[in-house]
Amino acid sequence: MNKKIKWGILSTANIGTGQVIPAMQKGQFTEIVAIASRNLSKAKETADQLGILKAYGSYEELLADISVDAIYIPLPNHLHVEWSIKCLEAGKHVLCEKPIALNADDVKKLIDTRDKTGKKISEAFMVRSHPQWLKALDLVNKGELGEIKAVQGFFSYFNNDSANIRNVEEYGGGSLWDIGCYPINTSRFIFNEMPRRVVAITENDPEFNVDRLASAILDFPSGQAVFTSATQLSPYQRMSIFGTKKHMEIEIPFNSPIDKPTRIFINDTVTRDEERTVVELNACDQYTHQGDNFSQAIINDSEVPLPLEDSLINTATIKAIFESAKTGQWVNISI
Ligand SMILES: NC(=O)c1ccc[n+]([C@@H]2O[C@H](COP(=O)([O-])OP(=O)(O)OC[C@H]3O[C@@H](n4cnc5c(N)ncnc54)[C@H](OP(=O)(O)O)[C@@H]3O)[C@@H](O)[C@H]2O)c1
Known part of the structure; x- marks a missing residue:
């Protein structure tokens, strides 16, 4: 045993x-x-x-x-x-x-x-232990999509409960800390680089004073990532990765169900069926x-x-996003 x-x-x-x-x-x-x-x-x-x-x-x-x-x-x-x-x-x-x-x-x-x-x-x-993300990275590393130039992400849910820890400012509430961290983390995973600088805009809840809507552009040495996170929008999540040859979408990138296979769509939006592929991975529990x-x-x-060295980059990126939203300027990321 x-x-x-x-x-x-x-x-x-x-x-x-x-x-x-x-x-x-x-x-x-x-x-x-x-x-x-x-x-x-x-x-x-x-x-x-x-x-x-x-x-x-x-x-x-x-x-x-x-x-x-x-x-x-x-x-x-x-x-x-x-x-x-x-x-x-x-x-x-x-x-x-x-x-x-x-x-x-x-x-x-x-x-x-x-x-x-x-x-x-x-x-x-x-998500970094989920086979669907390991597969996505493998496809990228094998050059399946060509050169990766853009990543686009979205993560939202609706929660306006004032008692929820996500809506408490002094607890580190708000969309960026709670869910914006995922598109940032997975964009970095796919580019395998640290973003150089960011520019962002946020909207705070007037009562809770935490960001309920945030959008950012991350400037990586090889390309660009954009994402939106929101805590008072209809629930949605998707990550799309665009290469010079093909694009792919992770269908349920963050909260994939444990009882259904997960899917990666390749070239889903092209008009010719023969160019589309669906990569299906067995149902699993990413927390296991x-x-x-x-x-x-x-x-x-x-x-x-x-390792914590990865957390350092993610944390510094989120802080830079907050600073950019406050100043309206590009903010360089330094660790
Ligand atoms: N990885 C993921 O998929 C995922 C998903 C959801 C949440 N999270 C993260 O997990 C953490 C917990 O989220 P959650 O939604 O599960 O939280 P939650 O249900 O509100 O639970 C937080 C727990 O912390 C304890 N606690 C200690 N001091 C507290 C205080 N001052 N106020 C409130 N609770 C206090 C309480 O446990 P006792 O009363 O038993 O001491 C409480 O049950 C967050 O950091 C969140 O970002 C991760």
Whole structure:
């Protein structure tokens, strides 16, 4: 039998209980052994529902559990850095939800703590473990589309609940931190470059004072990416990649369902049927892949799927987008 990494879960967050925990319970290299909440009865109830052995009524107790190898952190955005550092210093490996930090200096602090403690840490951009994105990159790298010159992305949903963490300014709310981070991350993945500069426009919700609509252009050395993210629009998501020979679209790029095959359309908009291709990949759960990939990096002492150096570029890009939206100017990205 495979060695399994023993995971603890920090909080009863919806993303954990609804998706990531059930997915990791199916993993080959992951075992969920404990969950912590600020409220013991909530922790116990969740542990019972999900079949988790241990429940703690404080986050500190989970960090002190010597049977736990690694901790998954799905806290509100403003708590990611503080608790990632505490977990690393408690000797735990860390998989922290996106955005792992709200400024580049904090990512540098995490890098220092990682290097000091020797523990592994990664931002939970689950899409980077999804076979459909690995396939898309493979097609790009094989030159299937020719030279990649443009990437276009869109990600939106409707949520105007004032109590939701996404609508709380001091928690790091807004569309860019919550979902704009995905088209940025995947555009960078496809270009395999760091954007040089960005220009952007945002619209804030007048009550919440967080961006509810954001559009940006990212200037890469090889081409251009544009995207829109929005928290008060009808739900939609799509990523399109344009090369000199062909174009391709990832049908459901970020929240692909676990019970249906995923599809990549190549040349979908051309008029001749014989030039169109649909690449279909088996149904899978990207959160299971994410947990297994990270756990294997621990077991084999190899590089994590998404090192903090990648998070540093993503975080710096989002900050530059905010600055451009404020000043109306192009902003260079420096890390
Ligand atoms: N990768 C993805 O697909 C994905 C999808 C959705 C969300 N996320 C990320 O996951 C994180 C959590 O999102 P979510 O929607 O699942 O959050 P959520 O349901 O609101 O849960 C957040 C949890 O954090 C704990 N918490 C500690 N301090 C808190 C505070 N001051 N206010 C509110 N909650 C506090 C609470 O757990 P206890 O009461 O148990 O302590 C709460 O249940 C975010 O960073 C988000 O960006 C990622």
